Amino acid sequence: MLECFMCGTPADHSDTLCRYCGANLDTYRMILDASDRAYNAGLAKAKCRDLSGAIADLFKALRFNKRNTKARNLLGLVYMEIGETVLALREWVISKNFDDTPDNLAQGYLAQIQNDSRLLERMDLDTRKFNAALDYSKQGNLDLARIQLKRLIQTAPKMVRAHQLLALIYIHDGKYLEARKELHAAARVDIYNSQTAAYLAEVRQQLDGQKGEKKRKIRKREPLVMDFTDGHDTVRMPRQTFIEALDNSKSGILNILLGAALGVLICMFLVVPQVRQTANGDAAQALVNANNKAASSESDVASLKATVKKLKKRLSNYEGKADIKQSYEMLAAAADLYAAEDLDGAAGKLKGINTDLLEKNGKSLYKKIGKAVEQKRMEDSYAEGERNLSGRAYQGAIDAFTEVVKLDENYEDGMALYHLAEAYVGYGNKEKAKECYEKVVQKWPWTEKGRNARKWLADYAQDLAQREGN
């Protein structure tokens, strides 16, 4: 059932305009159809491995209708196939954003990557290697770029751009056979990629040119005999090659000397440069290895540090506390004691429980018992405080009322706080009494205790003023 793109009202197949807002549904249908056709074309191309063509068609499909989930998910897959990880993730995240239902395949793709943290790290490392190789190429360090790309291709053999860049470097160096090998590898992933095709054409042209050169060289042959004039005579003699002339020569020493000179020249011009090149190549390889190791161990170290920090934090929650079984056993015991109205016993059991390990129901029971225990404690302390206050045992009264006030300052509508102030007065600690009376006045200004507290504060202030005057 089609819904109007403006107001969302369901529309029949035959409706040209929306019945509610009058929006043109024919045009809307045309756009949706165009999007679906482009998606189908993209899908067909993807199946034939024309990935560049598939990307172009799927782009078109999404340009028509950005909510074409199938097109977007397929585009992500194609990106993933050619080694563009982040572009793939981007499409799947956007797809999930538009369609959050469990049927959306993007959910599964993203979950696969999220569940395997090493996978994403490996993909990111490949991307960074490619970018590093590209930087080396642009700086002119083609040796480093070549080494980096060769290593990248081992871990990411389907990364088309890596093959293309390596092929370009080979073409620049005149190594057309190697370039052709890389381009064929790229073409296996993405058959009709235009850049690959252009490079292949260049390589074929160069290789054909080289073959032609060789043929021309072979055709150019010297005649087997040569004529020269000696006075009035023309002498015809068989042409000798240089080697033949040497062989016919009577001078063996000359041959030896010639051989030695040739040997020295060969050493100077062929062997030494090759040795130097190998040494440079090794050094370059070592540098690339070191860079890669540093990059990957840096990220390894960083991620390990983060894991250790997380684990330490989790561990601190468990240090000195009971495990799950013990916690639930103690909770059960506390519940039994609470039912038997032994709140002191229940309080004792509650102390040892690790509440982080409890589930929702466990926590709720813990809170319920804890509240009851607290309430009982306050009642007992308040009663004790009153006994001590009337018996003029002011220190005991202070201790008892302090315990109540700590748990609930408003207990008995502030009477605990008021009595604490009285206990401080009786004990002789007027500063502490003043603090308590001030709170009483602040919270219960128009009650009897509030008025009494105000009066005491006024008298105390007067006393202080008089003493300072004296």
Added chain:
Amino acid sequence: MLDFEEELKKFSPSIEVKEAEDAIQSKDLTDFIDILKQMTADQQRRIH
């Protein structure tokens, strides 16, 4: 003959994972349906 420098310019760096958020946010998601909505809204405004 290929021009190496010119061909090299065609290669742009791949986006890394740390740039993924920017890549997602900067993506322009305007499609034909958005344009159609805008045109229809303008039309309805003119009528009313």
